[in-house]
Amino acid sequence: xxxxxxxxxxxxxxxxxxxxxxxxxxxxxxxxxxxxxxxxxxxxxxxxxxxxxxxxxxxxxxxxxxxxxxxxxxxxxxxxxxxxxxxxxxxxxxxxxxxxxxxxxxxxxxxxxxxxxxxxxxxxxxxxxxxxxxxxxxxxxxxxxxxxxxxxxxxxxxxxxxxxxxxxxxxxxxxxxxxxxxxxxxxxxxxxxxxxxxxxxxxxxxxxxxxxxxxxxxxxxxxxxxxxxxxxxxxxxxxxxxxxxxxxxxxxxxxxxxxxxxxxxxxxxxxxxxxxxxxxxxxxxxxxxxxxxxxxxxxxxxxxxxxxxxxxxxxxxxxxxxx
Numbered sequence: 001x002x003x004x005x006x007x008x009x010x011x012x013x014x015x016x017x018x019x020x021x022x023x024x025x026x027x028x029x030x031x032x033x034x035x036x037x038x039x040x041x042x043x044x045x046x047x048x049x050x051x052x053x054x055x056x057x058x059x060x061x062x063x064x065x066x067x068x069x070x071x072x073x074x075x076x077x078x079x080x081x082x083x084x085x086x087x088x089x090x091x092x093x094x095x096x097x098x099x100x101x102x103x104x105x106x107x108x109x110x111x112x113x114x115x116x117x118x119x120x121x122x123x124x125x126x127x128x129x130x131x132x133x134x135x136x137x138x139x140x141x142x143x144x145x146x147x148x149x150x151x152x153x154x155x156x157x158x159x160x161x162x163x164x165x166x167x168x169x170x171x172x173x174x175x176x177x178x179x180x181x182x183x184x185x186x187x188x189x190x191x192x193x194x195x196x197x198x199x200x201x202x203x204x205x206x207x208x209x210x211x212x213x214x215x216x217x218x219x220x221x222x223x224x225x226x227x228x229x230x231x232x233x234x235x236x237x238x239x240x241x242x243x244x245x246x247x248x249x250x251x252x253x254x255x256x257x258x259x260x261x262x263x264x265x266x267x268x269x270x271x272x273x274x275x276x277x278x279x280x281x282x283x284x285x286x287x288x289x290x291x292x293x294x295x296x297x298x299x300x301x302x303x304x305x306x307x308x309x310x311x312x313x314x315x316x317x318x319x320x321x322x323x
Contacts, residue, residue, distance in 0.1 A: 002165055007174045010147050011189075014125055019184050023176075030153075030177045042159040045085045049166050050075055052097070057168060059142030062108065063135065065168045068098025086160050088289040091132040096167060104289035106282045107135045110196065110225065114317050117273040119221045121145040124191035127215055129180050130198040133160035137173045140194075149190075150175040151183065186214040196225035200243075205251045209265040216322050222267065227252050228275065228316040233260055237310065244297040244306040244313060255316050267320035278313040 004027070008020045052075075054066030071079065080099050092103030122144035128137050131150030134157075140148045152158065152175060161175040180198075193215050195208070202208040212222055229237045231254035243249035253261065255272055262270050280303075283294040294313070299305040304312050 002162055002174065004174060004176075006172070007147075007149065010125075010172070014189055016187060016189050019187065022184075026178060026182060027176065039155060042086060042156065045082050046159060046162050046166060049082060049163055050079060052167070054097070054167070054169065058095075059138050061142075062095065063092070063138045063142075064095040065164065066097040071097050083163065084288070086156065086163060088156075088291055089133070089160065090157070090289060091135040092288075094135070094164065096164070102286040102288050103135075104283060104286060104293055108139075109282050110315075111136060111139050113274045113276060114223060114225070115139075115143065117271075117317065118223055118319060119192065121192060125149075125189065126192045126194070127151070127190040128194045128196075129212065130195065130201075131157075131175055133157040134164065134173060134175045136194065136196065137175070138164075138171075141171060141173050145172075145192075147172040148174070151178045151180060153177060153179040180208070180211055183211075183215065185211065188214065188217050190215050190220060191217060192221045192223065194223045194225075196223070199224065199226040200250060200252055201248050203250050205253070206261060206265065209262060209267075213265055213267065213322055218323060220322055222318075222320045222322075224258075224262075224318045224320070225315060226258070227313050228255050228258060229311050229314065230254065231257070233257055239308070239310060242308055243310055244294070244308070245292075252311075255318075258316065258318060262318065262320055267322060270318060270320040272316060272318055274317040276315055278315055 011020050052070055055070050058064035076098060079097060083099065083101060089101055089103040091105050091107045092101050094101040121140055123146045126140050126145045126148045128148060128150040131137055131152050134150050137148040137150045155177065158175060158177045165171065193212050195212055199205050199208055216222065229235060229252050233256040235254040236257050237252040239249055259270050278294060280295040285293040297307055298312055299307055306312055
C-alpha cells in the first residue's frame with residue numbers, strides 16, 4: 001500500500017488536522033471490509049511489479065513513466081503481463097517503460113479541452129472527486145499543483161493507481177479509496193476542486209454541488225464536467241431506467257439549467273467553457289478494455305441517440321468560483 005504519511009503532513013499543514021486524525025481509520029475500514037474476489041490477486045500484481053528507477057518521467061504533455069530502454073525485453077514482457085492483469089483500464093492513456101496502455105477513454109482529450117480555461121494550478125492544493133485511476137491527477141501535477149488528492153471508491157482503480165505510483169516513484173499525488181460522502185463537510189481546504197463525470201451519478205445533484213462548494217477555500221475554483229442535454233433553463237432529463245446502458249444515471253440538465261443550479265448553490269463567475277459530443281474515438285473498446293463501450297451503447301441506426309432512444313452523451317465543462 002502507498003505510504004500516506006506525506007499526505008497527512010500536507011493536510012495538517014493546510015489546517016485539516018481533525019480529518020487527518022480520522023483518515024487512517026477510514027482507509028483501514030475500507031480495506032478490512034473489501035470483499036472483491038480479485039482483491040488479493042490485484043495486490044499480488046502490484047507487489048510483484050519491478051523496482052526500477054525510471055530514466056525520465058513526463059507529466060506535461062502526456063503521462064509517461066520511464067522508457068523502453070530502462071527494461072530488458074524479458075522484464076518488459078513481464079511488466080506488460082502484470083499490467084494487463086489489472087484489466088479493464090478505463091482512464092488514460094499511459095506510456096509505461098515503452099508499454100502503451102491504450103485505455104477505454106482518451107482522457108487526455110478532455111484535459112486538452114479544459115486546461116487553458118482553468119486558473120493556473122501552480123502551487124495549488126487540488127481535489128479530484130471520482131478520479132478513477134488518477135490519470136487527470138498526474139496531469140494536474142504536470143501543470144504545477146503542489147499536491148493532488150483524488151478520491152474514488154472503485155477498488156480496481158485504486159490498485160491501478162498504486163501500480164503506476166510504484167513505477168513512477170515519489171509524487172505528491174494520492175488516491176484514497178473513499179467516496180465523496182466520506183470526506184468531512186465544509187472542509188474549506190482546496191484551491192481547486194475537480195468533479196468530472198460524477199454529477200449525473202448523484203441522486204441529488206444540488207447536494208453534490210454544495211458538497212463541492214464546501215471543499216473549496218475562499219476564492220477557490222470548481223471545474224465541473226458532466227453530461228448535458230440540449231434545451232432551455234427548464235430542461236432536465238431524468239431517464240426512466242438506464243441511460244447508455246448505465247443504471248446509475250440520474251439528472252441530465254441543459255447547460256442553462258446547470259448554470260442556474262450553480263447560481264442557486266452560491267457559485268460566482270460561472271462560465272461555460274466547452275460543450276462536446278462524446279465520440280466513439282474518445283470512448284471505445286481496446287486491448288486494455290475488452291468489454292463493450294460507447295459504440296455498443298448508441299442506437300444502431302442513429303448515433304445521436306443512445307440505445308434506449310435518449311439523446312447521446314454531450315459533455316459540458318463549467319468553471320466557477322466561490323467568495
